[in-house]
Amino acid sequence: MxxxxxxxxxxxxxxxxxxxxxxxxxxxxxxxxxxxxxxxxxxxxxxxxxxxxxxxxxxxxxxxxxxxxxxxxxxxxxxxxxxxxxxxxxxxxxxxxxxxxxxxxxxxxxxxxxxxxxxxxxxxxxxTLPDADSGDVRPAILVVSRSAPNLGPLETALPQFHQVWTPSNAPGSFPAASWAATVAMSWNARPSNHRIIAPEGLPENWLAYSTVDFAILARDDLSALQPAQRRALLDWTAAGGTLIVTATGQLPADDPALSKLLGLPAATGWSLADRRRRSQGAPALWPLDPSPFAVRRSGLGQIAVLPGDPFDAGEGAAVSEDWQWLLRSLPMYDLSWTQRYGGSLRTVDTRFLEFLIPDQRSVPVGAMLVLVTLFTLAIGPLNYWLAWRRHRLSLLLLTVPGFSLATTLLLLLFSLVAFGFTAQARVRSLTMLDQASQTASTIARISLYDPFAPGAGPAFSADSAVIPLHGPGSVPRLDPIDWTERQQLGPGWLPSRTRTQFLTVSPHAERRRLEIRPSGSGDLSLSNGFEIGLKAVLASDDRGEVFVGRAVPAGGGVELKPADAVARRAFLTEWQADPLELPDDLDSDLVKATSSIRRGFWGPRRHYRPQAMTASSPGLLEDLWADCGRLIEADGPLPPRTFLAILEANPGVSTGVSHVVERGSIHVLRGSY
Incomplete structure (x- = not known):
């Protein structure tokens, strides 16, 4: 058997x-x-x-x-x-x-x-997926091709330059990257960081490209993609990526079909190659007539178009210098993941303390300890002594549970008074609006504090990138994301009574618009197509002359008047009302709540060491924010037919939770008409 x-x-x-x-x-x-x-x-x-x-x-x-x-x-x-x-x-x-x-x-x-x-x-x-890298990582390059192009010159060019941002940029560009110096990048010793994927293997959600820094493909491959694949690639570009399209045959100005393929409304906004940006080394191998490439902004990202095939130019220093020429000509210098987001989400965020909710404090450890100590003394020695004095020790059977119940109710009342019932948030959002194509890209930093966090956790759209920002102290447990209906993060992403911050990026369709047109008096007329009022707005006409308006109601209109120095300073004051900075009272309750961090790092302001909290890059949001501030502050024209508006309320930026009260938030709209 x-x-x-x-x-x-x-x-x-x-x-x-x-x-x-x-x-x-x-x-x-x-x-x-x-x-x-x-x-x-x-x-x-x-x-x-x-x-x-x-x-x-x-x-x-x-x-x-x-x-x-x-x-x-x-x-x-x-x-x-x-x-x-x-x-x-x-x-x-x-x-x-x-x-x-x-x-x-x-x-x-x-x-x-x-x-x-x-x-x-x-x-x-x-x-096995990628683990966190200990140093700066070379930009990740995705090549969409069925063959294996020669990426040697590009890989050689990447470590040989580093853009230096200077605040003296002329306020005529958006944004303006300065090439005041060229130094070697301190990337790790990885010789290359690229992957070749066939067109049919591309995903149909732009979030899948969020690990990619550059995407390179030929025009024929771009046009052969399925609509959902192409839309995902273009959404990733609008969310901050760098898309390089080669072998287009013509420049966008000469080929309207190319602009349509790239999801752009017209062949405008392109900048041709500036030969002064190429180093005076070996002669260029890329064709110079009429221009070897053209570049432009697309939402939060950028697109480069090359009429020829750069991979057919051979090898050597000359080809690498051609690639460097293209990289120097890109509108933004946020080429790598850490540059776009100000660091790694797999480490402590160095600016966490600068974006706390105003007047919101952490768990009052000292007060809680006092209450617990008083409870211990009252229910123990004092209770026993009083019962002994009255020769009624049997009353302990009633006084002990009575004291416990009273203390529990007192702590509950204290918690409700101290923290309230509703979630609090602080949001700093910037929306790039392309009215011609009816699209927009929003990048936002969100600070949350919820006394009673939702049991299911925060939830976001399946098309929004949600990047957790970890402050000093213990890192919360993160539950698996459930993608069945939406991006359900789980309760560990937002613990109750815990400071939590996210960075979100969302490219989306946007039919709302600001209608700006010349008026009969020589001023500009503005009609607000948003269901949200505008605190203040700056706009420029065809010549770049600046006009200003204030208190524009939702769905209403106003005449914009020429902006003098006083009007610009008033707009700048509104812009700087809630800056990113350390709280003046960075006090001991923060220290007690994060005992795992050295006091010199997370202590009172006098012990705070700024050099220990300085990031290598402010990130894309703060770069754009600083550029907008320079445009406001400068005594000169704006780029023609552009606008910058401060909204009165949240334009639809999701915080992941419902019934939230915003404090210290600012929402900005930037675009052209």
Whole structure:
């Protein structure tokens, strides 16, 4: 009988192996079992400092219709993963991308499929995603091609320059990067950082590109993409990426179809190559007539167009200098992840303390300790002494629970009075509005404090990048993101009574607009198409002359008057009303709430060491904010047909929670008409 059982077990094992097979290659795996064929592809680039890493998944359901959950679970507790539930129709093939947030030092984990919470045996596989890099990382380059272009000259060019931002830039550009110096970047010793992906392998959600710094592809490959793939690539560009399109044949000014392909309303706003920006070394190998490239802003990002194919120019110093010429000509210098976001989301954010909610303090540890001490003395020695004096020790059976109940109610009342019932937020948002294409890109920093955080955690749109900013002290546990209906972060992302900050980026359609046109008196007439009033607005006419208006009601209009020095200073005062700065009373309650940090780092203001909290880059939001401030402060024209408005309320920037009260917020609209 024992022999028969052993034979049956062996047959069952062989049957399981036959039904659950695994075919593996570099950065991809095929799993087969339970009437499911699953192909997981995680070939991608970047992620050393954060972003969403894409797992591109294809599922063939050879069985009956069913609901299946696909997940990536990190090995370490508190490290965020991702999951998504899908209804698989019988015989159907489903393709989707599971986005894994890279918000901790390590991101290794396991892909698995489950039904009703039960993992399916044989449909799991260990995956290693990029871990946090200890130093600055070379920009991550995604090349969309079916062949292997020669990226040697570009890889050589990248470490040989470093843009230096100077506040003396002329306020005629947006933004204005200065090339006052050229020094070597201190990137790590990684010789290259690129990945070649075939066009059909591109994901259809722009968040999948959030780990990428450069995307390079030929015009034919761009036009051959599926509409959703192309839209995702252009949304990523509008969210701060750098897109380089090669082999276009013509410059955008000579090819309206190219502007349409790039999602741009017209062939305007392009800057041609300036030969003065090329170093005086070897002669240029890229064709100079009429121009080797053209560059322009696109939302928060930038696009470069090359009529020729730069990968056919050969190798050597001359080609590298041509690439450096292009890089120097880009409107923005925020080329790498750390430059765009001011650091790595996998480390402590160095400006966390500068963006606290006004007059909002942390848990009053001292007051709580006093209450606990008084409770201990009252329920113990004092209670016993009074009962002993009255020779009624039996009353302890009543006084002890009575004291406990009274203390509990007192602490509850104290908590409600100290923290209130509603969540508080501080938001600093900048929206780049392209009225011609009816699109906008919003970047915002959000500070949250919720006394009763939602049980499910904060929730954001599936098209918004949410970057957690970690302050000094213990880092909260981050739950897996549920992508089934939206971007549900989970309760660990917003603990109750805990300072929490996010940076969000969202490219989106925007039909609201500011109608600005000349009036009969020589001024400008403004009609506010937003359902939100404008505190103040600066606008320029065709010549760049500046006009100002104030208190524009929602849906209303106003005549903009010429802006003199007094009007500009008043606008600047409103702009600087809630700056990023350390609180004047950075007091001991912060110290007690973060005992794991040295007092010299997180203590009273006199112990605060600014050099210990200085980031390598202010980040894209603060770069744009500073540039807008220079435009306001400068006594000169603005770029023609542009505007800058301060809104009276939140224009729709999500904080992740409902019923939130904003304090110290400022919302800015920037665009052209």
């Amino acid at each position: 024992k022999t028969v059982l052993q034979i049956l077990q062996a047959v069952a094992s062989l049957a399981l192996v036959a039904s659950c097979t695994l075919l593996q290659a570099d950065d991809e795996v095929r799993l087969d079992g339970h009437d499911l064929q699953i192909h997981v592809d995680w070939r991608w680039i970047g992620g050393d400092n954060g972003g969403y890493y894409p797992l591109r998944i294809e599922v063939v359901n050879k069985g009956a219709a069913r609901d299946v959950e696909f997940a990536f679970a990190c090995r370490d507790a508190g490290f965020p993963g991702a999951k998504r539930s899908l209804k698989l129709d019988a015989g159907a093939t489903t393709r989707f991308t599971l986005l894994v947030p890279l918000a901790r030092e390590r991101s290794s984990g396991q892909f698995l499929a489950s039904i009703a919470g039960e993992p399916l045996e044989g449909l799991a596989y260990s995956i």
